[in-house]
Every structure is written in C-alpha cells, then in structure tokens.
Amino acid sequence: MLKSEEIKKKVVPNAAEVVEIIEETKDTKTYKIFIKGKVSDEFRPGRFLMVYLKGSGEIPISLSDLAQDKDNGVLAILTVRGVGVVSQYMLSKVREGDKIGVRGPFGNGWPIENARGKDILIAGGGIGFAPLRPILNYIRKNRKDFGKVYLVYGARSPWDMLYKYELESYKELPNSEIHFTIDRPAEGWKGEVGLVPDILGRIKLSTDAWSFICGPEIMMKIASKRLYEFGMDPKRIFVSLERRMRCGIGICGTCQFGHYYVCKDGPVFSYKDVYRYMEVEGI
Amino acid sequence: MLINILFLKLKIEGRVSMEAEYYVGSRQSLKKILNELKSRGLKVLGPKKSSGSIVYGEISDIEEMPLGIGGLSSITHHSIKEILHPSNQRFLYTDSNYTSHIPENGTESFALFGIRPCDLSSLQITDLLLSEDPFYNNRRSKLTWVIVEECQEPGIFCFCSLIGTGPTAKADFDISYALIGRDCVVFRKGTEKGEKMLKILQLKEVDENSKEVLLYKQRAEAAAVSMKKRFREGLSGLPEALDASLGDVSFWKKISDRCIGCSNCNMVCPTCTCSEFLDEAMMDGSAERQRFWVGCLSPVYGEVAGTHFRKEQYMRYRHFVLHKFLFPFIKQVPSGCVGCGRCIAFCPMGLDLRNTLQEVLIKYAKK
Numbered sequence: 001m002l003k004s005e006e007i008k009k010k011v012v013p014n015a016a017e018v019v020e021i022i023e024e025t026k027d028t029k030t031y032k033i034f035i036k037g038k039v040s041d042e043f044r045p046g047r048f049l050m051v052y053l054k055g056s057g058e059i060p061i062s063l064s065d066l067a068q069d070k071d072n073g074v075l076a077i078l079t080v081r082g083v084g085v086v087s088q089y090m091l092s093k094v095r096e097g098d099k100i101g102v103r104g105p106f107g108n109g110w111p112i113e114n115a116r117g118k119d120i121l122i123a124g125g126g127i128g129f130a131p132l133r134p135i136l137n138y139i140r141k142n143r144k145d146f147g148k149v150y151l152v153y154g155a156r157s158p159w160d161m162l163y164k165y166e167l168e169s170y171k172e173l174p175n176s177e178i179h180f181t182i183d184r185p186a187e188g189w190k191g192e193v194g195l196v197p198d199i200l201g202r203i204k205l206s207t208d209a210w211s212f213i214c215g216p217e218i219m220m221k222i223a224s225k226r227l228y229e230f231g232m233d234p235k236r237i238f239v240s241l242e243r244r245m246r247c248g249i250g251i252c253g254t255c256q257f258g259h260y261y262v263c264k265d266g267p268v269f270s271y272k273d274v275y276r277y278m279e280v281e282g283i
Numbered sequence: 284m285l286i287n288i289l290f291l292k293l294k295i296e297g298r299v300s301m302e303a304e305y306y307v308g309s310r311q312s313l314k315k316i317l318n319e320l321k322s323r324g325l326k327v328l329g330p331k332k333s334s335g336s337i338v339y340g341e342i343s344d345i346e347e348m349p350l351g352i353g354g355l356s357s358i359t360h361h362s363i364k365e366i367l368h369p370s371n372q373r374f375l376y377t378d379s380n381y382t383s384h385i386p387e388n389g390t391e392s393f394a395l396f397g398i399r400p401c402d403l404s405s406l407q408i409t410d411l412l413l414s415e416d417p418f419y420n421n422r423r424s425k426l427t428w429v430i431v432e433e434c435q436e437p438g439i440f441c442f443c444s445l446i447g448t449g450p451t452a453k454a455d456f457d458i459s460y461a462l463i464g465r466d467c468v469v470f471r472k473g474t475e476k477g478e479k480m481l482k483i484l485q486l487k488e489v490d491e492n493s494k495e496v497l498l499y500k501q502r503a504e505a506a507a508v509s510m511k512k513r514f515r516e517g518l519s520g521l522p523e524a525l526d527a528s529l530g531d532v533s534f535w536k537k538i539s540d541r542c543i544g545c546s547n548c549n550m551v552c553p554t555c556t557c558s559e560f561l562d563e564a565m566m567d568g569s570a571e572r573q574r575f576w577v578g579c580l581s582p583v584y585g586e587v588a589g590t591h592f593r594k595e596q597y598m599r600y601r602h603f604v605l606h607k608f609l610f611p612f613i614k615q616v617p618s619g620c621v622g623c624g625r626c627i628a629f630c631p632m633g634l635d636l637r638n639t640l641q642e643v644l645i646k647y648a649k650k
Contacts, residue, residue, distance in 0.1 A: 007417045008385055011374075015381035054377050055564025084588025099381040217592075243592060244585045246560050251416040253557035254577070254585050256602070257592075259610035280529050282598030283605075 010249045013052045013101030014038075019075065021096050024162045028081040028127065029091055030064060035102055036073040043067035043076055045134030046109035046240060046268045050248045051078065052101030053094070057086040060245040060263070062131035063105065066138060076102075079130040079162060106248040107267045110135055110238060115210040118236075119147035123223055125154045125196045125215025129162055131240050132214050140173060149176040150205060154196040154215075156183050177203065197222040207231040214240040221278045224271040234272035241267050241274070258283050304478065305496045306470040306486035313460065313468060314345040315484045320394045320428055328366050329397035329430075330359060339365045348397050351462035353506070354438020356399045357624030362553035363395060363402045367422050368409060370576040374418070374560060379568030388421050394428035400449035401441075401623040403431050403456055405553035411616055412556045418574075429473075433461040435502040437510050440624030442637055444507035445518055448621045451503050461499050469499040510622075513637065514644075521640060522612035524647035525605060532597070534646065538639050539600035541632040542580065548603065548626035548636075549578025554619050557584070579603055604639055 020032040043063055052058040065077035082088040094100060112120075112135055120139060124132040132153075139146050151170060155161045161180065171178050180191035181199050192199060196219055211227055213220050220239040228234050243255035243262040250264035258277040260266060277283045320327050330337050331347040339361040342348060349355055356362065377383040413419035434441075434450040443449030452459040457477030460470045470486060472478035489496055511517065528534060549555040559577040564570050577584055580599050585592055593599050607619040620636075627635050 004417055004420055007415055007420070010415070011417055012383045012385060013375075013377070013381075015383075052377075052383075052562075054381060054568075055562050055570035057562050058560065087588065101377065101381055101383060242587065244587045246558070249415050251413055251419075251556075252559070253412070253579075254559070256579075256585075256606070258605075259613045276529075281532075282593040282595060283529070283602070 007249075010103065010106075011247075013050070013058075013103045015099050016076075016102045018094055018096055018098045018100060021094075024079065024164075025160050027083075027091070028079060028162060030077060030079045030162075031090075031094070033076050033078065033100065033102065034070065034073055035076060036071075038074040040067040040069045040074050043074060043105050044109035045112060045138055046131055047105035047107045048131075048248075048267065049076065049078065049105050050103040050245070051080075051086075051090070052103065053086055053089055054101065056089050058101075058103075058246070059084065059086045060106075060248060062240070062267075064130035064133050066134050066141070076105075079127070079133075081127045104248055106263055108265070110212055110240070110268050112138055112212075115236075116145045117147065119150070119206045119209035121150040121152075121200075121205060121209045121211040121227075123152045123196050123200060123211065123213045123215070125219045126156065126160070127162070128213075128215030128219070128240075129153050129155075130214075132212055133163065135212055136170065143174065147175070147209075148206070149173060150179075150203060150209065151176065152179045152181065152196050152199045152203070154181040154183070154194075154199065158182055158186050158189050158191075179203065195219065197226050200226055205230065205232075208233075209236070211237045212240075213238065217241070217278070224275065224278070228271060228275075234275060235270050237271035238268050239271060239274065241269060304472050305489050305491065305493070305499075306472075306481045307489050307493070307495045308468050308470060308484070308486040309466045310345065310350065310462075310468065312470070312484060312486055313348075313350070316430060316458070316480065317342065317345055317396060319480060319484065320396065320430075324392070325428060326391050326393040327396045328393050329395055330355060330361070331397075337361070339363060342396055350397070350432070351435070353434050353436030354441040354624065355432075355434070356401050356553075357438040357440040357628045360551045360625065360629055362551065362623070362625065363398055363405065364409070364553045364556070366393075366395070367406075367426070368413060368416075368419050368556055370558075370574075372418055372574045373571060374574040375572035377570045377572075385417065388418055390422050390425045392425045392427050394430065395426065396428075396430045397432045398429070399434055399623075400431055400452040400459075401443045401621040402553055403429065403452055404443075404446075404448035404617075404621045405623075406455060407617055408554040408611075408619055408621070409556055412554070428476075429456040430477075431456045431459040431473075433459050433499075433503065434506060435461055435463065435499070437506045438624060438628075440627040441622065442510050442624060443622035444510040445514055446618055446620055446622035450506045461503070463495060463499050463502065467495060469495050513641065516644075516648075518608075518640065518644070520648040521644060522609050523649065524643050525609040527647040528643055529601075529605075531646075534642075535597040535601045536595075538642055539597045539634070541634055542596050542600045543632060544580050544582045544596050544599060545631060546578025546581040546584070547629045547631060548634075549580055550576060551625040551629045553621060553623060553625070554607075555579075579606070604636070604643075608640070 016035040022030040064079035082091040246252040255262040456473040
C-alpha cells in the first residue's frame with residue numbers, strides 16, 4: 001500500500017457500534033464498542049482512540065480494558081467522563097446500538113511487556129485509573145509473568161469509584177497489595193483516606209518495581225517524585241499525560257509538551273524523559 | 284575524501300546545489316522563465332502585487348511580481364504556507380451513516396517563482412512538521428519547480444543571515460536569481476534541471492569573477508553583515524541559554540508583558556503549522572470537518588476540558604520561542620525559525636523576537 005494511503009487511513013474515522021454501556025458514576029460511563037476490520041494486537045494498554053461524534057467533535061479516549069477479537073473486528077472498551085462538550089454530548093446522547101466514529105488506536109502504550117518478571121506498581125487517580133485498568137487485567141491474565149502487584153486507586157469519594165462491580169475481585173489476585181482510597185472521609189467507607197501520593201508514602205515497595213501512574217498531572221508529578229526519592233529508577237516510572245489532541249498523529253501540533261508530541265511520542269513517558277518539563281509550569 | 288563522499292551523498296539526495304555556476308540576463312529573461320514554466324503546463328505561484336498589498340497566488344505576468352524588493356518576506360503577511368498548508372481546508376466528510384472520507388484534494392503540478400530564500404528554507408521545516416499530513420504531502424508532491432529570488436538588501440525586520448537561511452539561497456531550488464541593477468539579473472543554477480532551462484533560454488554564462496557576479500556577492504555579503512549588527516556573537520549558545528531560562532518565570536513574564544495573545548505572529552509565520560478542527564453538522568445528517576490554523580500564542584490554544592496547561596500568556600510566548608529555537612535543537616532538526624521577520628513586522632504590540640533572543644543570550648549564555 002502507498003504510504004499516503006496509510007496516512008489517510010489514520011485521518012479517516014471508522015464507524016463503530018456501541019454494543020454495551022455501563023453506568024459507572026453520575027458523570028462517567030463505560031462503552032463497549034465494536035470496530036470492524038481491526039485486530040486486538042493494535043489495542044495495547046495505554047493507547048487511545050480518537051472518538052468522533054458526528055458534527056460535534058472528536059476527543060482522545062484511552063482504552064480502559066483489554067480488547068477482544070470478534071467477528072473480523074475488535075471489541076474495545078472506553079470509559080468516558082463528561083467534562084467537555086463532546087464527552088458530555090456522548091454521555092447524554094449515545095445509546096446502545098448507536099454508531100460512533102473512531103480513529104486509531106494511537107500512541108505508544110504502557111511498556112508492560114518489558115516489565116515481565118518485575119514487581120508492578122499501578123497508581124491511578126480519578127478517571128486516570130481507566131487507562132491503567134488494562135495493565136491490571138493483563139497481569140491477571142498472565143499472572144505468573146509478573147512479581148508482586150501493588151495497586152493504589154484513589155477517587156474523590158466512594159461514589160466516584162469506577163468499576164465498582166469488579167474492584168473487590170482485584171483483592172483475589174495472588175501476591176498483591178491493593179489500596180483503595182478517597183480524598184476525604186465518607187460514611188460507610190472501609191478503605192483508606194488520603195491522596196494517592198500519600199498512600200504511596202505509606203506502603204513498602206521494592207525499589208526495582210516498575211511503576212505505572214495516571215491521574216491529574218499534579219498527582220503524577222508528586223507521585224513520581226516520591227517514588228524517585230524512594231530510590232526507584234526514573235526510567236522505570238511511567239506516566240500517561242493529557243494534552244489537547246486534535247489529530248492523534250502529530251500533525252496538528254496542539255498536544256506539545258516540551259519538545260514532545262504527546263499523541264505520537266506518548267502519551268506514556270518515563271519520568272526520566274519528562275521530569276524536567278514537569279517542573280516547569282506551562283511548558 | 285570523507286568530505287567528498289559526504290558531498291556526493293548530499294548531491295545524490297539533492298540537498299546541496301552543485302558548485303555555483305552563473306548566468307546573466309535581464310528582466311526579460313525572467314519573463315522567459317515564467318513562460319517556459321507555463322508552457323510546461325505548470326501553474327506558477329509566488330508573491331504578487333494585489334491592490335496595494337502583496338499576496339501569494341498565481342502569477343500570470345512578470346509585471347505582477349514585486350521584483351527586487353529587499354526583505355520582501357518581512358512585509359508580506361502571506362507566505363508559501365498559504366500555498367502548501369492553507370488555512371480553512373475541508374478535511375473530512377462524514378455521511379449520515381458514519382462513513383467518512385477525505386474530500387477531493389487534487390492540485391495540479393505547480394512551480395514556486397520569486398519566493399525568497401527564507402521562505403524556501405521554511406519548506407524544509409514544514410516537510411518535517413507535516414510529514415504525516417496527507418493534504419500537505421499531496422500539495423508538496425505537486426511542487427516540481429522552485430525559482431528563488433535572492434535578496435540584495437534586507438528589510439528592517441529581517442534576520443535571515445543570523446539563522447543561516449539567507450540572503451543567499453542554500454539548497455532545494457532549481458534556479459535562483461538576483462536583481463543587481465535596473466535591468467541586470469544574475470542567475471544561479473540550483474539543479475541540473477535548472478541549468479538546462481538556463482541553457483535553453485540562452486542566457487549568457489559568466490564566471491565567478493565577472494563584474495556582475497562580484498557585485499551580486501558583494502551586495503549579498505553586505506546584506507548579511509548588516510542583519511548581524513545587533514548580534515555581535517551571533518546566536519551561538521542560544522539553545523543552551525534557552526534551556527537554562529526555562530524556569531525563570533519573572534524573566535519570561537517581563538519579556539512577554541506586552542503580548543496580548545492575538546497570534547498574528549503564528550498566522551504570518553511560514554513554519555507555524557498548528558491547526559484546529561471544527562466539526563459541523565449538516566441538516567441531512569452528514570457532517571463536515573474544517574481545518575484551520577491556530578496559534579500557540581492564542582489563549583484558547585491547547586485548552587482542554589476542565590483545565591489549561593498554559594494558563595498564562597508568558598507560558599504561550601515562551602512556548603513559541605522554545606518551539607522555534609530550543610526544541611528543534613533537542614530533536615536535532617533545523618531551527619524552526621527562518622528569520623523572515625514577519626512576526627516582528629505584524630506584531631501589533633511591537634514585540635521584537637530579536638530582542639527576546641538577545642535578552643536570553645545576555646542573561647543566560649555562558650560567557
């Protein structure tokens with residue numbers, strides 16, 4: 001195929017069908033979508049799709065679970081919080097059976113293959129847990145390939161926790177330490193209270209663990225720094241960054257972060273590669 | 284030996300023009316070139332006079348061209364970006380059934396004629412920035428001839444000699460020319476294709492020491508020197524200085540305090556290629572996506588739902604400067620600025636990029 005044809009394919013959305021919608025919280029839903037003509041190999045954890053709502057706009061959404069091959073296509077999972085125009089439109093208007101447009105997946109993804117045999121730390125805050133969930137489920141599927149698993153997942157309140165229907169099952173993962181935390185105490189809450197970086201400060205991690213972090217940028221910055229100070233190799237601490245993304249393929253320029261294009265060079269970066277920029281506000 | 288091999292490699296890749304070879308002609312010769320290009324079925328595009336202004340568009344007659352104006356780029360709000368990466372492109376069409384396709388984007392083969400060396404250099408940068416852009420690639424593949432007019436005197440906003448992009452064209456052109464007198468034009472071949480055309484037109488071949496060529500070189504040199512005046516030590520050490528300045532908030536605030544975020548500089552910059560998309564629903568259930576330029580100096584640039592990663596104007600101005608002078612250095616690609624001076628000329632607040640660079644060097648260059 002001509003190079004230009006390949007490029008065109010990245011620019012033109014495919015029609016996808018919404019197979020199932022799960023209400024997660026009052027402002028968040030998970031969509032299971034079917035995309036014909038794709039294979040699940042491309043849908044590696046940490047990559048994202050550009051989701052297009054016809055005439056409304058297009059937004060980058062991370063894959064929030066492992067994709068499955070089905071009927072010459074792929075079932076992909078996306079968790080969307082209604083924050084902007086397109087995401088809110090999606091939450092209020094898109095129903096099961098509807099069509100949406102998708103491009104991608106784009107981006108590099110989490111380097112979990114390289115972390116085989118190592119202890120794994122997964123630290124997620126808010127909607128930032130969504131892109132981390134496929135790592136967890138990947139490890140659950142390939143349990144013997146990884147060492148001890150630490151999970152710290154924080155939300156604003158118990159009502160803001162995503163995937164409530166499966167959170168308890170994480171605790172059944174052998175050789176794991178699971179922490180659920182909320183920002184402020186709430187009635188009936190049995191988990192921990194405190195911000196994700198604070199919880200990280202409380203648990204005993206092995207310094208050769210590989211860390212995967214996603215959440216608000218300030219949380220990623222503080223958490224990474226804490227892990228680095230704790231003695232972890234900054235090349236083994238990974239964060240997934242957010243920026244405005246319009247094209248997903250590095251031509252629109254709006255996702256620049258320092259000299260990086262988050263869509264193309266990221267969204268996953270090692271702390272070593274971005275720590276300097278993270279220290280400069282508004283770079 | 285090694286140098287020869289390198290030269291050969293660059294020559295094969297067409298990145299350097301072969302040793303200079305000069306021809307002398309008149310304005311009439313330019314007309315002949317224009318006609319020759321047109322007779323080959325090419326659309327000829329470049330700077331042209333249009334109701335008191337200069338725009339980039341199709342040139343039908345040599346009389347339309349702003350010939351011999353030194354520092355022309357710095358006084359044109361248009362650039363070749365208008366031709367290769369125009370704003371307001373129809374980017375996508377989606378029917379009511381969610382089937383999408385790219386709108387027809389056919390362009391006939393064209394030549395660029397009369398563009399200045401700074402704009403020529405911008406091609407190298409946009410080629411990198413838009414390498415994955417199907418629209419740009421399509422237009423770029425149709426660009427088959429480049430005829431450059433070299434400047435003999437700089438405009439007041441020009442600084443191409445500091446960047447190294449002018450006033451003499453370096454590479455990637457077929458023919459260059461410079462007007463050295465009322466009706467004397469010195470031509471230089473850039474490629475063999477260009478040389479062939481100069482021979483077809485039976486221009487007078489002259490050697491390097493002819494009075495015309497000497498005058499041409501002398502003027503170009505004088506232009507280059509005059510642009511460097513305010514930078515005694517050039518721009519060496521600039522990337523390192525910028526790197527050191529990154530976290531100096533008060534410095535960047537002070538330097539950018541007049542910036543109002545209009546993004547005129549982005550719009551007129553030949554290498555600012557950032558774009559936004561606007562999706563529009565049609566009554567019949569279909570939708571269209573338009574793509575248009577967006578500037579990083581504008582307060583809406585890079586805004587996401589719920590937050591903004593460059594909240595303050597100094598951050599946006601700093602990004603603009605870094606994107607031109609630091610990030611390319613990190614990525615080991617050519618400087619993102621070609622020194623055309625448009626951003627200075629069209630800033631409503633009189634911000635001068637040259638002053639910014641100077642201040643950065645004064646405060647942060649290693650002495």
